[in-house]
Amino acid sequence: MGIRLLSGMQPTGMLHLGNYEGALKNWVELQNSGKYEMFCCIVDWHSLTSEAEDTSDLINKVYDLAADYIAAGLDPEKTTIFVQSSVKQHAELHLLLSMITPLGWLYRVPTYKEKGEALGLDNYGFLGYPVLQAADILVYRAEVVPVGKDQSPHIEITREIARRFNFLYGDTLPEPQALFTKFAMIPGTDGRKMSKSYGNHICMGDTPEIKTQKLRSMFTDPLKIHKNDPGHPEECPVFLLHQIYNPAFQDIYEPCRSGSENWGCVKCKKLIAEIITNHFMEFRKKREELLADKAQLNKILKAGAEKACAVAEETMTRVRKAMKLFS
Ligand code: TRP
Numbered sequence: 001m002g003i004r005l006l007s008g009m010q011p012t013g014m015l016h017l018g019n020y021e022g023a024l025k026n027w028v029e030l031q032n033s034g035k036y037e038m039f040c041c042i043v044d045w046h047s048l049t050s051e052a053e054d055t056s057d058l059i060n061k062v063y064d065l066a067a068d069y070i071a072a073g074l075d076p077e078k079t080t081i082f083v084q085s086s087v088k089q090h091a092e093l094h095l096l097l098s099m100i101t102p103l104g105w106l107y108r109v110p111t112y113k114e115k116g117e118a119l120g121l122d123n124y125g126f127l128g129y130p131v132l133q134a135a136d137i138l139v140y141r142a143e144v145v146p147v148g149k150d151q152s153p154h155i156e157i158t159r160e161i162a163r164r165f166n167f168l169y170g171d172t173l174p175e176p177q178a179l180f181t182k183f184a185m186i187p188g189t190d191g192r193k194m195s196k197s198y199g200n201h202i203c204m205g206d207t208p209e210i211k212t213q214k215l216r217s218m219f220t221d222p223l224k225i226h227k228n229d230p231g232h233p234e235e236c237p238v239f240l241l242h243q244i245y246n247p248a249f250q251d252i253y254e255p256c257r258s259g260s261e262n263w264g265c266v267k268c269k270k271l272i273a274e275i276i277t278n279h280f281m282e283f284r285k286k287r288e289e290l291l292a293d294k295a296q297l298n299k300i301l302k303a304g305a306e307k308a309c310a311v312a313e314e315t316m317t318r319v320r321k322a323m324k325l326f327s
Contacts, residue, residue: 001037005030005179006142008041008084008133011061015068016201017276018186018194021244022148026181028073030146038079039140039308040069045084045091046133049126050119066297068205071287082304084136089312093135094128096319100164101131109153134158138165138173139312146179169322173315184244187237191219205287208277215241215273220265224256227264231256238268245275 007027009015015024031038042065044058051058062083069081084090106112106127116126125132133154137145138161145155155178162173185193188200195201202214220238224231233239233256242249252271255263290297320327 002034003036003144004039004140004142005036005144005146006039006041006137006140006176007146008043008046008136009065010043010047011058011065012047012196013061014064014203014205015072016194016196016203018188018201020072020204021186022183023146023181024069024072024074026146026183027079030179031074031079036144038074039142039311040074040079040081041084041136041308042066042069042082043084043133043136046129049123049129049132050115050121052123052125063291063294063297064205066301067287067290070290070300071283072204076300076304080304080307081300082308083301086301086305087139087308087312089139089309089316090132090135092316093139093312093319094132096323097135097138097161097165098128098131100168101161103127105157105160106130109157111153130154130157131161134161137176138162139315140308141174141311141315142176143174144177144179146181149180152178152180165319165322169319172318172322185240186244187240189214189218191237202276204280204283207284208281211277211280212270212273215269215276216266218269220269224259224265227262227266228259230259231265233257238265238272241272241276242268245279246272 007023009019009023027038027040030036042062044062047058047061048055066081066083070076074081109130111129112127116122130153134157137158145158147155155176159175162175165173188194188198189202190198190200192198192200202211206214218238221232221236223229224236233253236256239249239252239256242252246252252263252268255261256268317327
């Protein structure tokens with residue numbers, strides 16, 4: 001069956017290049033290695049921890065993420081793709097784990113302070129975000145969780161909660177391991193790390209026109225003002241994109257640096273826009289096809305939820321028994 005793996009993303013709208021290079025691309029590789037029994041979740045309840053007051057677009061965002069997952073290469077035949085809210089066992093385990101999780105552990109999670117202050121969040125569900133994430137993972141008794149380094153405190157607390165459960169009620173929930181992904185920093189249009197919260201992102205599903213427009217406005221080397229000024233490619237975010245997406249990136253290094261061959265930033269950005277547009281052309285087509293057939297997407301998500309439920313219910317049977325609950 002392979003090593004059991006669980007991962008998830010919040011449905012926050014179309015994925016951007018940073019999400020893809022930093023996470024999804026790696027999931028597809030893990031899937032194709034054939035070594036894992038994969039569960040990929042769309043964590044819609046998690047997005048309610050910050051977005052509960054306006055849920056009008058949540059379903060569309062769920063479909064967007066499902067289409068992004070599949071168009072990027074997650075194969076529903078190989079990977080169980082499902083929506084968190086379709087598997088009620090996540091909520092049951094979340095509740096039970098909340099009873100044995102000290103508040104101090106939750107106040108200490110860095111995202112609680114940082115994101116809470118930045119977004120002015122003080123609701124109960126937001127404090128419990130890591131407990132819900134622990135439930136997502138533990139309800140499948142997942143052995144590994146592929147995540148970025150920023151998620152390390154969440155995996156750590158998941159392990160602590162599992163240990164505490166096992167100490168109180170006997171060995172039931174295995175402690176998962178984080179599987180950290182190495183990847184290049186993807187710069188956004190303002191040169192900072194690509195992030196939806198900075199508004200500097202380019203989505204894989206953006207139309208060629210929008211991709212081109214965003215890339216045309218991208219920051220470049222601030223010292224290269226005229227096209228014949230000598231450039232500093234190693235400090236230019238556009239050159240970083242060339243290094244990632246343009247196999248012939250070395251060919252533009254000298255012309256940019258010397259400033260002598262009329263290689264200006266406008267041309268350079270036009271070229272990267274063409275390359276990135278082509279790179280995601282197939283992806284975009286697939287994504288559009290998937291979104292045009294919601295019945296088919298629903299079928300995939302329903303089949304995923306059924307498979308996920310079977311595993312989650314087996315865990316919950318063990319959990320209820322370990323806790324000596326009425327059942
Ligand atoms: N907290 C994760 C993020 O922001 C999303 C997430 C929720 C998750 N549940 C999970 C990731 C379970 C991995 C496993 O990216």
